[in-house]
Amino acid sequence: MLKEYRTVSEVAGPLMVVEQVEGVKYGELVEIEVSKDEVRRGRVLEADGSKALVQLFEGSAGLNLASAKVRFLGRGIELGVSMDMLGRVFDGFGRPRDGGPQIIPEKKVDINGNPINPYARDYPSEFIQTGISAIDGLNTLVRGQKLPIFSGSGLPHAALAAQIARQARVLGTDEKFSVVFGAMGITFEEADYFISDFRRTGAIERAVLFVNLADDPAIERISTPRMALTAAEYLAFEKDMHVLVILTDITNYAEALREVSAARMEVPGRRGYPGYMYTDLASIYERAGRIKGRKGSITQIPILTMPEDDKTHPIVDLTGYITEGQIILARELHRKGIYPPIDVLPSLSRLKDKGIGEGKTREDHADTMNQLYAAYARGKDAKELAAILGEAALSEDDKNFSKFADEFETIYVNQDIEENRTIEETLDLGWELLTLLPVRELKRIREEYIEKYLPKTRPA
C-alpha cells in the first residue's frame, strides 16, 4: 500500500508543493486524488529534503489543499505498449479517447527513454519518395531523418504533412510506413483533418494517434510527444516497422514548457523560454533515427507554426539547430496559389547527400539540385531588380533567369494535393526547366550529365 499524503501546502499555476514526505524520488509519477472520483497525474520536479515540488499535468482547478490526497508511485511515467495500439486514438497521456477498450500492454516503458549511443546509430541513407518535387528533388527526405515543417498560421502544413504520410515510400519496396501522430494543443478540426485523411486512405490501420486538443490540459502536452515517440520506438526497434512520426504543433509544446518554467520562477533565456529548452527539444527530436542491426526506423516530421512567420523565434531557431534541415512554407507562394508553398531557398535537408545519386535516385540528382537552387536564387534576384528598374533594364541572361524562376514555381514546386510524382518525373522536370538557360550557365553540372540528360529542344 502506497503512503498517502494530505500535506499539500501550496498550489500555484501548474505546480504543487507537498510537505513532510519521505523517500520521494526526482522525476517520479504522482497521483493526486482531487475528489472521490477524480484522480489527476503529476511528476516530481524537485525533491528537497522533506518537500516535493510536483508538476500537475491536468491543472489545479478544483484542487483543495486540505482534502487532496497525494500518492508517490515510485516509478516514472510509463506507457503500456502492444501491437493493439495500431488503429487507436489516445489522449495526450496515453489513455484511449476513441471509446475503445484499454490496451492490454505487452510491457510498460518509461516515456523518457535513454539516449541512443551515437556508436550504435546507423547513418540514415535510404531515400524516401514523398512524391512531392520540392522535397524529393531539392530537400530529399531519408529514412531516420528528423525534418520539421516550419509553417505559419493559415498555411497548409496539415495538408502537406498528410500528403507525405499518404505517399511516402522507399523505392523498390512495398513496405508502408506506419504513422505515429502526436497532436499537442491543436484544434479539433485540425486533428479531425488528419484522422479523416488516415481513415479515407486506410492509413489508420497502421497508425497510432496521441491527441491533446487545444482545450485539453496544457501541461499534459509535455508528455504527449514522449508518449508518441515511446510508441514509435516500440514499433520501430522491436517490431521492425518503419515509422513516420508527425508531431504538431511544437509551438504549443514549447509554450507549455514555458508555463512550467515561469511558475518555477526560473531565470528565463530568450523571450521567456527556459534556458534548457534546447536540451528539452533535443530529447524529443534526437529520438528519430536508425540503429545498427535493427530493421525499423523512426522518421520525424515535427510541425511548428512560426509566431509572426519569424524564423529567428527561439522555438524555431532551436529546432533548426537540432533537426536535420527544415521545410519552410512561405506565405508569398501560398498567396500566389502555389501548393505546396515550399520556399526552397531557405529550406534544407542535411541528410540528402547520402540519400541521393546513383543507386539511390539517379546519378545526376546532386548536380541538378545545386544548379536548380543557384538558378532559382539568381532568378529571384533578377526579378527583384526588374521590380525596381523595370523589365527592360535586365540583361538577356537575367531575363532568362527571371523566366526560369517563374516557371520553377508554377511547374516544379506547384503540384496537386493528390499528385504523386516519381523521382524520375521530378528530375526530368528539372532538366526541362534548365533548357530555359544558356548551357554555359550550367556550371554546377558535370558535362557528361548535360550531354546525357539535357533535352535538346524544349518540350512544349
Place this chain on the structure above:
Amino acid sequence: MDEGRIIKVSGPLVIAEGMGNAKMYDVVRVSDERLIGEVIEMRGDRASIQVYEETAGLGPGEPVYTTGEALSVELAPGLIEAIYDGIQRPLDKIKDHVGDRIERGIELPGIDHERKWHFEPRVKPGDSVEPGDILGVVQETVVVEHRIMVPYGVRGTIKDIKKGEFTVVDVIATVDTADGARDVTMLTRWPVRRGRPYAEKLPPYAPLVTGQRIIDMFFPVAKGGAACVPGPFGSGKTVVQHQLARWADSDIIVYVGCGERGNEMTEVLMDFPELIDPRTGEPLMKRTTLVANTSDMPVAAREASVYTGITIAEYFRDMGYNVALMADSTSRWAEALREMSGRLEEMPGEEGYPAYLGSRIAGFYERAGRVKCLGTDEREGSLTVIGAVSPPGGDLSEPVSQATLRVAKVFWGLDATLAARRHFPAINWLISYSLYLERLEDQISKAIAADFGDLRKEAMQLLQEEAELEEIVRLVGVDALSVKDRLTLETAKSIREDFLHQNAYHEVDTYTSLTKQRLMLKAILDFHHSALNAVEAGVSFDATMELKVRDSIARMKYIPENEPERLNSVFDEMKAAFAGLTQAVGGEEVA
C-alpha cells in the same frame, strides 16, 4: 571514503550534506548507482554537485561518496580511433556492455587496460631524465607514433627500462628520483580543468593548410591558433568543421561533438575510416579521436566534454605533434553552464548566462598555442582550436559570440543568405577576418609562389568593389556602368562561383592544394587583365565574355590534383583565345 547524504535533487543538480571533506571540483559518486558527479559549489558542509548522468529516481537521503580526485582523463596508447562520451567513457564498449542505449551508472575506463602494446625504449639505464622526456614509443596506428613521456614531477636517472609487449598499466621503466625509485607505466591521468604544462609558449607562424580555398587563401588559421565559426542554423557550420577535421594538415585531430546531433558523430564514424588522408595515404580515422556528447545525452557532461577533448589534444601536443581540436558547438557548452548556473540560483548576466561566461570561454581558447614542450629535446608542438558557435537567430550580438570574438584570432562568419543560394562554404568574405594573414604570408609565399599574397589582395579588392558596384546596379541598372566596372563585376562573380564556392561532397573539389588554389585564382585574374587589355584595344566587352575559355576556368576546380598539365593548359587556351580576339579587330596581340 567519506559519505554524504542527498538533501535535494533538481534536474542535474544534486545538493548533499556531510560533505565537509570534499574539495571544489572533486568527483563524487551519487547514490548506490554510483552516478558520476562533480562538486561545483561548497557552503559549509553542503556541496552542490553537477551530475553527469540522468538523475530521475534519485531522492533525498541517498548516499554520496567522495573520491578525493578531480575529474580526470586517462592518457595512454588507445586514444586514437576511440569515441568517448563527455567524461571519457568509451561509447563502443558501452554498446558492447549495455546495448544500443546509454544507461546510467556505467563504469568503464577510458583506456583499455588489458590490451598489449609493443613498447620500444628510447632511453637506457643510467640516462638522466626530466618531465616530458620521451622514454620510448608505441606505434599506436599506422600513422601515429605514441610517445611515452616521463610524467610531470618525475626527475632522475633511469634505473630500469623495458622493451616488448605491455599493457598500459604494466611498469615499463623505473626512475631513481630524489625521493626514491618511481615506477612508470604508459598510463597517466590528468585533471581536465587544468591545462597541461609546457616549457614555453611561442607565437604561431605556420599555416594550417585545410584544402578549403576561402580559408587557405583569404582567412588562414595558423598552427597553434584559435578560430571560430559562428553561424545560424543551416549555414553549414558542421560541414566546415567536418571538412577541417578531414583535410587539415594536422598530425592529430580531436573532434568534440558537444550537444549536437547523434547522426553527425555517426557520419564521422562512418566516413573517416573510408576517407584517405592525402598526406599519409592512410584512413583519416587513424589520426582521430572523437568525444561525443550528443544533444540527448546528459547536459552536465556537455560542459565537461570540451575539457576532456582539449586535455587529450594537449597530451598529443606535448609529444611534439601538431594537433587540431574542433569543438562543435561551444554554444551548447555555454548553455550547459547557463543551466547549471540557473539551478544554483546565481545572479545571471546577459541573457541568463552566468557572469563568468567570458572568462570560461577565454580560458578554453587560450589553451590553444604553439609551445616548446617539456623535455630536454626542446621539441615543439601546437594545438589549434576551432570552435563553432551557434548564435540564436544568427545574431552575433549575443553573449557567447561576443565572448568568443574577443579571444579567437580568426573569424569565419557564416551567412544564411549565401547558404540559401547554396553557396558553400557560406563564409561571408566581407565580414570574415584572420589576424594571422601577415604572419603567414611569408611562409606561404616561400613555399608556393611569390605572387600568392598579391593574388589574394587583388581578388579581395575586386570582391570589395563588387559589393560597392552592386549598390549602384540596384539603383540604376548594369547598363549605366563603364565597361571596366562591368568587367569587375564579371570577374568578382567568377571569383565567387569558380573559386570561393567549393563542394564538400565532390570527390575532387572537396580538397584543393595551395598550389592548385594559386593556379585557379591566377587564371581568373589573368583573364581579368587580358580582357581589360582586349577591351582597351577595341574588342567588344561581350566578345570577351563569350570566350569558351571562361568555361575552362570555371571547371578547373574539378581537375584532379595529379593532372597539373590540364591545369596549365587553361593558361595556354586563354592566351590563344585572346590572341584570336585581338587579331580579329586588327589590333596588336595582348597577353
